[in-house]
Amino acid sequence: MKQDTLYQYILGIADNSLILGQRLGELCGHGPTLETDIAITNISLDLIGQTRSYYQYAAGLSDEGITEDDIAFLRKEREYRNVLLVEQPNTHFGYVMVRQFFFDVFHLLFLKELQQSADETLVAIANKAVKEVGYHQRFSSDWIKRLGDGTEESHQKVQEAVNDLWRYTDELFYMTEADKAMFNNDIGVDLSHLKDTYYETITTVLSDATLAVPDNTYFQKGGKDGIHTEHMGYLLSDLQYMQRTYPNMNW
Amino acid sequence: MSDAEVKNLEALFEARIARDEKIEPKDWMPEKYRKTHIRQISQHAHSEIVGMLPEGNWITRAPSLRRKAALLAKVQDEAGHGLYLYAACETLGISREELYEQLHSGKAKYSSIFNYPTLTWADMGAIGWLVDGAAIINQVPLCNTSFGPYARAMVRVCKEESFHQRQGYEIMLTLCNGTEEQKAMAQDALNRWWWPSLMMFGPTDAESTHTEQSMKWKLKRKTNDELRQQFVDQTAPQADILGITIPDPELKFNEDTGHYDFGPIDWDEFWQVVKGHGPCNKERLEARVNAWEGGAWVRDAAMAYAEKQEHKKVAKAS
Amino acid sequence: MKNNWPLWEVFVRSKNGLEHRHFGSLHAADAEMALENARDVYTRRSEGVSIWVVESKHITASNPSENGEMFEPAQDKVYRHPTFYNLPDEVKHM
Numbered sequence A: 001m002k003q004d005t006l007y008q009y010i011l012g013i014a015d016n017s018l019i020l021g022q023r024l025g026e027l028c029g030h031g032p033t034l035e036t037d038i039a040i041t042n043i044s045l046d047l048i049g050q051t052r053s054y055y056q057y058a059a060g061l062s063d064e065g066i067t068e069d070d071i072a073f074l075r076k077e078r079e080y081r082n083v084l085l086v087e088q089p090n091t092h093f094g095y096v097m098v099r100q101f102f103f104d105v106f107h108l109l110f111l112k113e114l115q116q117s118a119d120e121t122l123v124a125i126a127n128k129a130v131k132e133v134g135y136h137q138r139f140s141s142d143w144i145k146r147l148g149d150g151t152e153e154s155h156q157k158v159q160e161a162v163n164d165l166w167r168y169t170d171e172l173f174y175m176t177e178a179d180k181a182m183f184n185n186d187i188g189v190d191l192s193h194l195k196d197t198y199y200e201t202i203t204t205v206l207s208d209a210t211l212a213v214p215d216n217t218y219f220q221k222g223g224k225d226g227i228h229t230e231h232m233g234y235l236l237s238d239l240q241y242m243q244r245t246y247p248n249m250n251w
Numbered sequence B: 001m002s003d004a005e006v007k008n009l010e011a012l013f014e015a016r017i018a019r020d021e022k023i024e025p026k027d028w029m030p031e032k033y034r035k036t037h038i039r040q041i042s043q044h045a046h047s048e049i050v051g052m053l054p055e056g057n058w059i060t061r062a063p064s065l066r067r068k069a070a071l072l073a074k075v076q077d078e079a080g081h082g083l084y085l086y087a088a089c090e091t092l093g094i095s096r097e098e099l100y101e102q103l104h105s106g107k108a109k110y111s112s113i114f115n116y117p118t119l120t121w122a123d124m125g126a127i128g129w130l131v132d133g134a135a136i137i138n139q140v141p142l143c144n145t146s147f148g149p150y151a152r153a154m155v156r157v158c159k160e161e162s163f164h165q166r167q168g169y170e171i172m173l174t175l176c177n178g179t180e181e182q183k184a185m186a187q188d189a190l191n192r193w194w195w196p197s198l199m200m201f202g203p204t205d206a207e208s209t210h211t212e213q214s215m216k217w218k219l220k221r222k223t224n225d226e227l228r229q230q231f232v233d234q235t236a237p238q239a240d241i242l243g244i245t246i247p248d249p250e251l252k253f254n255e256d257t258g259h260y261d262f263g264p265i266d267w268d269e270f271w272q273v274v275k276g277h278g279p280c281n282k283e284r285l286e287a288r289v290n291a292w293e294g295g296a297w298v299r300d301a302a303m304a305y306a307e308k309q310e311h312k313k314v315a316k317a318s
Numbered sequence C: 001m002k003n004n005w006p007l008w009e010v011f012v013r014s015k016n017g018l019e020h021r022h023f024g025s026l027h028a029a030d031a032e033m034a035l036e037n038a039r040d041v042y043t044r045r046s047e048g049v050s051i052w053v054v055e056s057k058h059i060t061a062s063n064p065s066e067n068g069e070m071f072e073p074a075q076d077k078v079y080r081h082p083t084f085y086n087l088p089d090e091v092k093h094m
Helices: A004-025 A034-061 A068-073 A093-114 A120-148 A152-168 A177-184 A191-208 A231-245 B003-018 B031-056 B065-090 B096-104 B122-144 B148-176 B180-199 B211-216 B224-242 B267-277 B281-294 B296-317 C031-042 C064-074
Strands: B252-254 B259-261 C007-013 C020-027 C050-055
Touching: A004 A034, A004 A068, A004 A093, A004 A177, A004 A231, A034 A068, A034 A120, A034 B065, A034 C031, A068 A231, A068 B065, A093 A120, A093 A152, A093 A191, A120 A152, A120 A191, A120 B296, A120 C031, A152 B296, B031 B065, B031 B096, B031 B122, B031 B148, B031 B211, B031 B281, B065 B096, B065 B122, B065 B148, B065 C020, B096 B281, B122 B148, B122 B180, B122 B224, B148 B180, B148 B224, B148 C020, B180 B224, B180 B267, B224 B259, B267 B281, B281 B296, C007 C031, C020 C031, C031 C050
Parallel strands: none
Antiparallel strands: B252 B259, C007 C020, C007 C050
């Protein structure tokens, strides 16, 4: 493939949307109210929509005549490039919202930078996605405040989620070889540059929510290089079930 | 109010409905009208939200991204429809929480069709095609029902639902144009969903207890058997286009009547499922109860937060 | 279930130039959430460009049992309508 690095770079972005969209899809029908069910499904739909735009672009770059679905469903676990954060399970609503919030803040900063990319297609996707994600961040930070500054029980539950998921935040700024190469080509985003603003925003919202900012400095990474947590295999078994069981068919 | 006065009001009320006037929540209405509407609208709402579960079962396993998005949007619509209907019901002076309580305790019913399992991807097609098809036949006349909030909710539901059935039929069409294995999957889904779909129209007219009163209040425009016939008439040719066979050896177009004749329905199965002994009654209710109880701390947190914010605002102002 | 989310009424402007119209109701703990829920529930097919929400309890409604005195007196004021006035056909544009 001529543009293999760009291809890998796009997958690195898109896989986050796919895997988080998939996780949120598990919740449809099981939320605390109908209103939240509908809201979370909207976020999932936005993410799946973004995924499709990225994969369609990536599929066009490949000379193997592949489709968006080949990319989405037919890779091995090691070939998925998403960060560990987005594959974490829906342990409870607190985890769902903290995972969302930790990702949204990054996602919005990232897309705003991607809007400046030298790649027109990525700019077009970012221009659309940035509005969706702006809303996601508004939604998740509002919920962090409600849960943090709600009842004693909710405070404790959401603090637990913050503490547990904190270790996955640093990976958001880790740059793979593809990330670095694309940044040097003016196509990709300098992730390290986003880090300070990210933690400032997170700290402000957590403080507003009366939540403690964890002080641990031990972080986990690996997803972006294809080394995932144990949750990933199960997520993929669901995601890939049909395509693996009935290969080479149209649906 | 004396009995005579109530009788008089009732007569005026029935006359209004007969003149096709709409009844609005604050209007005087006979207690029986209120109760019947609470029962029917909430049953309808419960069906929407329980109906999310069998299809929700396949969201994570949808075979393509396009199908995944469509299915998510469809299941989300069902949440929306449940919401509109609960809101319509609430105008009659009962809260959504009370209605949930009736559902969770098993006191309230919901459509039995959702107590059947979704075993293959083709079930997403069959549900959209048959179950939504049957639902539309049941629902369209309700856009004109006498109770204003219910009629308005149904207008919105019917408008949004028009994509649901097409979505399902397209899945079936793709399967039937696919490999032998896919076509067999489609046939198998039709085999399992056909009879339960016919049962969605309720017991035969002879057995139906509510029909006459419901007709008068425009909760119903046609009888169960008429609607069922309409469904069979419209669905049989659609199965022919797909090239799969409806699992009824007696199904045959009758030149004299202009309708399809069809075989007898297994009413024992129907009543068994209605009474709570279908394949998934327990799982469906459990899922609803878990969602509600598991979400209590979230709802409480949001209320506590709102109250704190309100206090802060008041404190600032004074 | 001690303290359930209150009911809100949702009004949506479908496009600029039109008024906000009552779209339906929903539950939310606070105004911000009511707006967000309204956006997700009632405008997911691009039905709107502006949303108002108001907690249902703040709406004061007329009572249908008083409809006679409220609304019937307006029915015989025909002189408020243009057709009440007889003019020859030759008078145009009036």
